[in-house]
Amino acid sequence: MSNIAIVGGQRLQGKVKVSGAKNATLAILGAALLANESIILENVPDISDVRIMVNIIRDLGGEIDWLDKEVISFVPPKEIKKSPIYNNVKKLRASNLLLGPLLAKFGYAEVALPGGCNIGVRPMDLHFKGLAGLGADLYIERGCVKGSAKKLAGARIYLDFPSVGATENIMMAACLAEGQTIIENVAKEPEIVDLANFLNSLGGKVRGAGTDVIKIEGVKSLDRGGRYAVIPDRIEAGTFMVAIAATRGDAILEGVIPRHIEPLIAKLREANVEITEEGDNLRVRAVSQLNPIDIKTLPYPGFPTDMQSQVMTLLTNVPGTSIIIENIFENRFQISDELKRMGAQIKVEGRMAVIEGVASLQGTVVKASDLRAGAALVIAGLMAEGVTEIINSFYIDRGYQDLEDKLSSLGAKIWRND
Numbered sequence: 017m018s019n020i021a022i023v024g025g026q027r028l029q030g031k032v033k034v035s036g037a038k039n040a041t042l043a044i045l046g047a048a049l050l051a052n053e054s055i056i057l058e059n060v061p062d063i064s065d066v067r068i069m070v071n072i073i074r075d076l077g078g079e080i081d082w083l084d085k086e087v088i089s090f091v092p093p094k095e096i097k098k099s100p101i102y103n104n105v106k107k108l109r110a111s112n113l114l115l116g117p118l119l120a121k122f123g124y125a126e127v128a129l130p131g132g133c134n135i136g137v138r139p140m141d142l143h144f145k146g147l148a149g150l151g152a153d154l155y156i157e158r159g160c161v162k163g164s165a166k167k168l169a170g171a172r173i174y175l176d177f178p179s180v181g182a183t184e185n186i187m188m189a190a191c192l193a194e195g196q197t198i199i200e201n202v203a204k205e206p207e208i209v210d211l212a213n214f215l216n217s218l219g220g221k222v223r224g225a226g227t228d229v230i231k232i233e234g235v236k237s238l239d240r241g242g243r244y245a246v247i248p249d250r251i252e253a254g255t256f257m258v259a260i261a262a263t264r265g266d267a268i269l270e271g272v273i274p275r276h277i278e279p280l281i282a283k284l285r286e287a288n289v290e291i292t293e294e295g296d297n298l299r300v301r302a303v304s305q306l307n308p309i310d311i312k313t314l315p316y317p318g319f320p321t322d323m324q325s326q327v328m329t330l331l332t333n334v335p336g337t338s339i340i341i342e343n344i345f346e347n348r349f350q351i352s353d354e355l356k357r358m359g360a361q362i363k364v365e366g367r368m369a370v371i372e373g374v375a376s377l378q379g380t381v382v383k384a385s386d387l388r389a390g391a392a393l394v395i396a397g398l399m400a401e402g403v404t405e406i407i408n409s410f411y412i413d414r415g416y417q418d419l420e421d422k423l424s425s426l427g428a429k430i431w432r433n434d
């Protein structure tokens with residue numbers, strides 16, 4: 017298994033292009049199962065989560081080919097061959113996004129329960145509540161969610177929490193349900209809007225994505241294929257922004273939608289990072305002394321939990337006291353132990369972390385506990401004195417395309433040890 021090694025101390029400079037959004041792509045690949053016609057998807061990130069999802073869908077009978085590095089063609093299956101292979105589904109939490117489309121299109125779904133993961137328990141009660149509200153019969157048997165639905169019918173569904181995955185599953189299933197579905201207190205993340213736009217491009221009738229209430233008029237079938245380009249990955253963009261700030265660099269991110277990153281931009285500006293928008297590009301400069309900041313993670317448009325570990329890392333050497341409250345996933349402070357091994361001063365109490373900035377971090381061998389913790393350790397390595405080696409780099413490969421190449425192009429000294 018390969019490790020990532022970094023020699024710290026290089027200021028990141030230059031230009032880098034952001035890839036397509038992992039979380040939008042995973043939902044869109046699930047939604048593509050609802051279609052009756054062929055689809056070309058562009059700006060698909062070449063990352064391991066996407067490759068696993070592609071394999072699961074191939075196992076179900078979907079024909080997917082990579083036409084180019086970031087372009088895939090998709091021919092939806094007329095019927096599903098078999099239930100997803102347990103091992104693949106277990107490897108990918110987002111495989112739970114297949115439930116809604118499979119039930120709606122084929123009247124049957126069998127998906128291994130993704131279970132908890134390193135960042136938290138992550139139950140699926142809201143997915144079940146919503147799909148049951150549309151008329152699906154769901155039960156759990158030997159670690160699998162099994163579901164059937166002779167016919168789905170539109171319903172009014174209130175989500176107790178604006179869950180991204182539950183909103184997506186219900187939205188996808190409701191597209192083929194009879195009549196109108198109204199989902200209240202939905203997630204408003206840009207990936208939800210991208211999924212709604214994709215469903216509408218297939219002939220779906222989804223309105224209100226990006227607001228608290230989504231209304232869906234069910235249609236008999238989704239008969240339009242065509243081309244669709246996935247939005248840029250706001251978390252990849254955010255990770256680079258923080259890496260540039262953490263190395264006191266000056267670099268440009270190409271192909272971003274600044275509006276999607278607004279919560280991070282606002283906080284980085286508060287920390288005295290200079291950020292300028294130039295169309296689809298963002299210039300990030302951190303040349304003056306940075307200020308400590310306080311952060312609370314919240315559903316969009318609040319500060320994203322997926323950026324919390326990276327920002328914690330940046331704050332470890334910002335003079336003064338910063339506070340982070342993690343409201344979404346209960347185990348997302350595991351990275352603090354690894355950062356402390358590099359010399360950071362962090363106290364964690366429940367959902368709160370208090371960070372006292374230190375003059376510098378020292379490179380050592382550290383272990384990624386999840387995707388974003390892994391990305392944050394890469395940032396720590398870029399900031400640190402000496403060599404940092406990151407074990408469990410496969411977590412990072414879940415969500416970052418060509419990470420070493422992109423960082424090297426900005427001047428980082430980073431490589432893989434096989």
Ligand SMILES: CC(=O)N[C@H]1[C@@H](OP(=O)(O)OP(=O)(O)OC[C@H]2O[C@@H](n3ccc(=O)[nH]c3=O)[C@H](O)[C@@H]2O)O[C@H](CO)[C@@H](O)[C@@H]1O
Pocket residue numbers: 039040042110136137138139140141142143144177178179180181182203321322344345
């Ligand atoms: C593939 C994908 O898109 N992943 C993202 C998605 O995950 P995911 O869709 O799993 O996240 P959710 O928005 O569903 O989870 C948010 C919170 O709701 C809770 N919850 C969720 C569902 C449910 O049925 N019951 C319940 O209690 C979760 O435990 C968590 O505390 O949104 C998260 C929150 O922005 C991001 O960190 C993930 O990167």
Ligand SMILES: C=C(OP(=O)(O)O)C(=O)O
Pocket residue numbers: 109110135322387388415
């Ligand atoms: C938590 C994440 O992803 P997933 O929901 O796929 O585990 C993430 O992207 O940070």
